[in-house]
Amino acid sequence: MHDDITPAPIPVHASSTRSNAEIAQPVRMRMPSLDLLRGIAVLGILLVNIYSFALPEMVRVEPLFLPDYNAREQLLWYLIYFFADGKFIALLSLAFGASLWFFAHDKASLSLSRLNxxxxxxxxxxxxxxxxxxxxxxxxDVLVTYALFSFLVWRWRVWSDNRLIAVALCLFALQTLLYGSLLLMPADAWQSISDMFNEQALQQELAHYQQGWWQQTPQRISKAFEMQLATVFGGWFPASMMLIGVVLARRGVFSGSTLVSPTNLWGISLGAASLMLLVVLLNRSQGFVSQFALTLGIQLQMCASGLMAIVYALWICRWAQCGNLSHIGAWLRAALVAVGRMALTIYLMQTLIFTGLFYGYGLGWFGQWPLSQLLLLILAVWLCQMIFAFFWLRYCHAGPVETIWRRMIYR
Structure with a gap:
């Protein structure tokens, strides 16, 4: 079902040796390591998206607003903040950048105009x-951000590794400067932001998500448009991770031809975890106030999250090459690969499941479940989605949404 290959570098321009009609087919080359990484990433982002699906979004910034504010709930919040928040979206960005490179490699025999x-x-x-x-x-939604930045990453993918790394660092620095520029806002602006994190705002958000679909529509459209405009401000970090994903793909990390030694990998992991621990301690010492959390706090978290995402990717690639697995371990890996192959379907399915459970036009449970119960629900959804993906791909070549997407591409 999968071909484990070591890709050759993509030529900047290739002429067709076969007809475009013959070659311009959906991607046939599969990279199990990349599918595994994408599957873990798309499941992992649910740990953070749950703050929007089932809890007031301010809970993501301030644990004080948890429905049940006790030691257990706080511990779970800190674990998500440490291991998941910002990490899995960065991991998904790595996979997205790598997939652009593999798509170009798969279509290397096409003319450049047809490929573009x-x-x-x-x-x-x-x-x-x-x-x-x-x-x-x-x-x-994050798909709009990925689609917009894919135009840039696609044009830059042919640059040398050193140049791509340099550009990724520049984009990361740009994102850091943009967040740092918030410090220039006047005190009354910061006060208005702080006023958003209060009990009244909490009750307004709870009331909003208890409404029906049509009643939620004006605010949903407004917030979605604001987020898409904010891509110009906050989308440079995922773009930088996409470029790193291109470099990792080109260097054979996802094909298994290049693996970091466990000793070096443990050292990198310790460094990234130490930086993230520093972020947690600093935010806690500042009481998660918005003026710190949205400037220096988010800058440090972004840096730690990027490093941890790369660490996750390297460990996942080692696991993908591991041959001595138990039956459960082998099935788990195969199921996660299946999830990665239909990640778009899985991502949209999560929205349908959780808005149906927690929004007012569904069961209306928004803001009522403690974080511990939500994590149990997430585990159950993960298991169901893995089983669904595993068996779906036994009978179909691609997920349902992926099939629609391919028809839109290849017509």
């Missing part, structure tokens, strides 16, 4: 799917 045409269709159709997702279902 197919990629434009990929990006535009993903943009359409993301916009529909954001405006019709959930304003926290």
């Amino acid at each position: 045409q197919l990629q434009r269709r990929r990006s535009l159709s993903l943009l359409g799917l993301g916009a529909a997702h954001a405006y019709l279902l959930w304003d926290g």
Whole structure:
């Protein structure tokens, strides 16, 4: 089902040796390590998206607003903050950048104009799917961000590794400066932000998500549009991770031809975890006040999250190459690979499940479940989605949404 290959570098321009009609087919080359990474990432982001699906979003910034504020709930909040918040979206960005490179490699025999045409269709159709997702279902969509930055990453993918790394660092620095510029805001602006984190705002958000779908629509559209505009401000970090994903793919990390030694990997892991621990301690010492959390706090967290995402990717690639697995371990890995192969379907399915359970046009449980119960629900959804993906791909080549996406691309 999968071909484990070591890709050769993509030529900047290749002429067709076969007809475009023969070659311009959906991707046949599968990279199990990349599918595994993408599967883990798309499941992992649910740990953070749950703050928008089932809890007031201010809970993500301030644990004080947890429905049950006790030691157990606080511990779970800190574990998510330490291991998941910002990490899995960065991991998904790595996978997205790598997938752009593999797509170009798979179509290397096409003319450059035909290749660019197919990629434009990929990006535009993903943009359409993301916009529909954001405006019709959930304003926290990330597909629009990925689609917009894919145009830049696609053009830059042919640059040398050193140049891509340098550009990624520049984009990261730009993102850091943009967050740092918030310090220039006047005191009354910070006061208005702080006023958003109070009991009255909490009750307003609870009331909003208890409404029906049509009643939620104006605010959902407004917030989705604001988030898409904010991509210009806050989308440079995922873009930088996409470029790192291109470099990792080109260096054979996802094909298994390049693996970091366990000793070096443990050292990098310790460094990234230490930086993240510093972020937690600093935010806690500052009481998670917005003026710190949204400037220096988020800058440090972004740096730690990027490092931890790379560490996660390297460990996942080692696991993908591991041959001595128990039956449960082998099934788990195969199921996660299946999730990665239909990550778009899984991502949108999570929105349907959780908005159906927690929003007013569903069961209306928004803001009522403690974090501990939500994590148990997430585990159950993960298991169901892994079983669904595993058995779906035994009978179909791609997920249902992936099939629609391919039809939009290849017509």
